[in-house]
Amino acid sequence: MPQTIIVLDFGSQYTQVIARRIREASVYSKVLPFNTSIKKIRELSPSGIVLSGGPASVHSKGSPKPTKEIFSLGVPILGICYGLQLMGKMLEGEVKSSKLREYGRGQLNILRKGSLFRGLPNILTVWNSHGDCLVKLPKGFKAIAETENSAYAAIENQEMKFYGLQFHPEVEHSVRGVEILTNFLYKICKCKRDWGMNDFTISAIQEIQNTVGDKKVILGLSGGVDSSVAAALIDRAIGKQLTCIFVDNGLLRKNEREQVKDLFKKHIPGKLIVSSAGQLFLRKLKGITDPEKKRKIIGRTFIEVFDSEVKKLGKVDFLAQGTLYPDVIESVPIQGNPSSLIKSHHNVGGLPKKMKLSLLEPLRELFKDEVRELGRSLGLSDEVLMRHPFPGPGLGVRVLGPITSLNLRILKDADAIFIQELLKSGWYHKLWQAFCVFLPVKSVGVMGDERTYENVISLRAVTSSDAMTADWAKLPDRLLRKVSSRIINEVKGANRVVYDISSKPPSTIEWE
Numbered sequence: 001m002p003q004t005i006i007v008l009d010f011g012s013q014y015t016q017v018i019a020r021r022i023r024e025a026s027v028y029s030k031v032l033p034f035n036t037s038i039k040k041i042r043e044l045s046p047s048g049i050v051l052s053g054g055p056a057s058v059h060s061k062g063s064p065k066p067t068k069e070i071f072s073l074g075v076p077i078l079g080i081c082y083g084l085q086l087m088g089k090m091l092e093g094e095v096k097s098s099k100l101r102e103y104g105r106g107q108l109n110i111l112r113k114g115s116l117f118r119g120l121p122n123i124l125t126v127w128n129s130h131g132d133c134l135v136k137l138p139k140g141f142k143a144i145a146e147t148e149n150s151a152y153a154a155i156e157n158q159e160m161k162f163y164g165l166q167f168h169p170e171v172e173h174s175v176r177g178v179e180i181l182t183n184f185l186y187k188i189c190k191c192k193r194d195w196g197m198n199d200f201t202i203s204a205i206q207e208i209q210n211t212v213g214d215k216k217v218i219l220g221l222s223g224g225v226d227s228s229v230a231a232a233l234i235d236r237a238i239g240k241q242l243t244c245i246f247v248d249n250g251l252l253r254k255n256e257r258e259q260v261k262d263l264f265k266k267h268i269p270g271k272l273i274v275s276s277a278g279q280l281f282l283r284k285l286k287g288i289t290d291p292e293k294k295r296k297i298i299g300r301t302f303i304e305v306f307d308s309e310v311k312k313l314g315k316v317d318f319l320a321q322g323t324l325y326p327d328v329i330e331s332v333p334i335q336g337n338p339s340s341l342i343k344s345h346h347n348v349g350g351l352p353k354k355m356k357l358s359l360l361e362p363l364r365e366l367f368k369d370e371v372r373e374l375g376r377s378l379g380l381s382d383e384v385l386m387r388h389p390f391p392g393p394g395l396g397v398r399v400l401g402p403i404t405s406l407n408l409r410i411l412k413d414a415d416a417i418f419i420q421e422l423l424k425s426g427w428y429h430k431l432w433q434a435f436c437v438f439l440p441v442k443s444v445g446v447m448g449d450e451r452t453y454e455n456v457i458s459l460r461a462v463t464s465s466d467a468m469t470a471d472w473a474k475l476p477d478r479l480l481r482k483v484s485s486r487i488i489n490e491v492k493g494a495n496r497v498v499y500d501i502s503s504k505p506p507s508t509i510e511w512e
C-alpha cells in the first residue's frame with residue numbers, strides 16, 4: 001500500500017484537480033465523499049488529509065461536514081477554501097459572510113514561511129473564489145499569510161500540523177500553488193515520491209477484476225485515444241470477457257477502419273467485432289442537410305447497430321466507456337440532494353439505459369494527458385495517443401449539405417493529403433485539430449486548357465487547449481501552397497481550396 005493522501009470532497013469543481021496535483025507529485029491520493037466514516041479513513045491509514053473547497057457556506061443548514069474525529073487522528077490536515085472555513089468553524093473559530101467577496105486573482109502576503117511556504121517568495125499571486133471568511137482563529141492557530149481583504153488567508157496550527165488556505169493552490173492561476181501543495185506532501189506529511197502511472201494501472205486492473213467478476217463487458221471502440229486506452233486497460237484486466245465493437249458508419253477518415261484493426265492486432269489481443277454499416281448510415285442520411293438532424297440520425301443509427309451486435313453476444317452485463325474526468329460533472333450529495341449528473345457520452349448516450357447495462361468507466365478520474373501517459377505505459381503508440389479529437393458524427397458534420405458517397409470520397413481524399421502534409425512538416429502536433437470540410441459549392445476553374453466546374457474544400461486548423469475557445473492556426477504559406485496544389489491536382493472533384501480564418505467564438509471549430 002503506497003502512502004495515501006485522502007481528499008475529502010465537499011463538492012468543489014476543483015476536487016479532482018487537487019487529486020491530480022497530488023498524483024503529479026508521485027503521491028497516491030484517494031478522493032472520498034465528505035461524510036466518509038472514520039473507520040474507513042482509519043483503514044487507509046492516510047499520511048495526510050485534504051479538505052476540498054465547495055459551493056456551500058458553513059452557515060447554511062445541512063452544509064456538508066466531515067466527522068469531527070478526523071481532527072484527533074494525529075494526521076496533518078490541509079483545508080482549502082471551504083475546507084479552511086470548515087476547520088475554523090469545527091475547531092471553534094468564527095466564520096462570517098464577508099462583505100468583500102474575493103473572486104479571481106489576488107495578492108498573498110506571506111507572514112511566516114514555516115514548512116508550508118518554504119522556498120517561496122514573500123508575495124505570491126493566488127486565485128480566490130469565496131464569499132465567507134474566517135474572522136476569529138481557532139485555538140492554537142496563527143495567521144501565516146494575508147490578502148488585502150482577508151487577515152487569515154493562510155493559517156497554521158504547527159503543533160497539530162493543521163493548515164488552511166483561503167485561496168485555491170491547485171489551479172493554474174495560483175502561481176507556484178503547486179509548490180505549496182508539494183510542501184504539504186513532502187515537508188508536512190513526510191510523503192515520499194513512491195507512486196506512478198504503473199501503480200495506477202495495477203490498482204485499476206484490480207478494481208476492474210473485482211467489479212466485473214466473471215461477467216461480460218462490451219466496449220464501443222471509436223479508434224480515438226480514450227476508448228483505445230480503456231480497451232487496452234480492460235483487456236489487461238479481464239481478457240476474453242471483453243468484446244470491443246467498432247461500428248464503421250462510413251463517416252470515418254480515409255483508412256481509419258484499417259488503422260483501428262491494426263491497433264487491435266498489435267496491442268489488444270482480445271476480441272474485436274467490426275460492424276460494416278456504412279450503407280445503412282448513408283441510406284438514413286439521404287437528402288438530410290440540417291446539422292442537428294444529421295447528428296440525431298447518426299446517434300440513433302449507431303445505437304441500433306451497436307445494440308444488434310450486442311444481442312448476438314448473449315448476456316452482457318457491463319458497458320465500458322472511455323469517459324474522462326472532464327466529461328463527468330458530478331455533484332456530491334449535498335443537502336439531501338443525491339444527484340450525480342453525468343454528461344452523456346457523445347457516441348453511446350442512451351445506450352446503458354436502453355440495454356440495462358452497468359457502466360464501467362476506469363478512466364473517469366483521469367485527465368487527457370494522464371490517459372495518454374497510461375496508454376503509453378500499456379504500450380500504445382503515439383500514432384494513436386496523439387491523434388486529434390474527432391467528433392462522434394465524424395465526416396457527417398464535415399460534408400456540408402447532403403451526404404453522398406461521392407462527397408465523402410472527395411472529402412476523405414483531401415483530408416488525407418492535408419493531414420499527411422501537416423505530419424510531414426511537424427505542424428500536426430502543434431495543433432488542437434486540423435481537417436478538411438467539403439463545401440456544397442461549385443466554382444469554375446481551368447485545368448490544362450479545360451474549364452472545370454467542381455467543389456470547394458476548406459482547410460480548418462486551430463490551436464486550443466480545451467476546445468472551448470480556439471484560434472485559427474497561422475500555417476506557413478509554403479505549407480498551405482503545397483496542400484492546396486496537391487488537393488487540386490490529386491483529388492478528383494475539387495478544384496478550389498480555401499483556408500478558414502475564423503476563431504471560436506464567434507465561430508465554432510466544426511462547420512456544422
Ligand code: XMP
Pocket residue numbers: 295346347389390391392393433467504507508509510511512
Ligand atoms: P465546436 O465545433 O463546437 O467543437 O467548436 C468543439 C469540439 O467538439 C467536437 N465536436 C463534437 N464531438 N460529437 C462529438 O463527439 C459532436 O457532435 C461534436 N461536435 C463537435 C469538435 O470536433 C471539437 O473538438
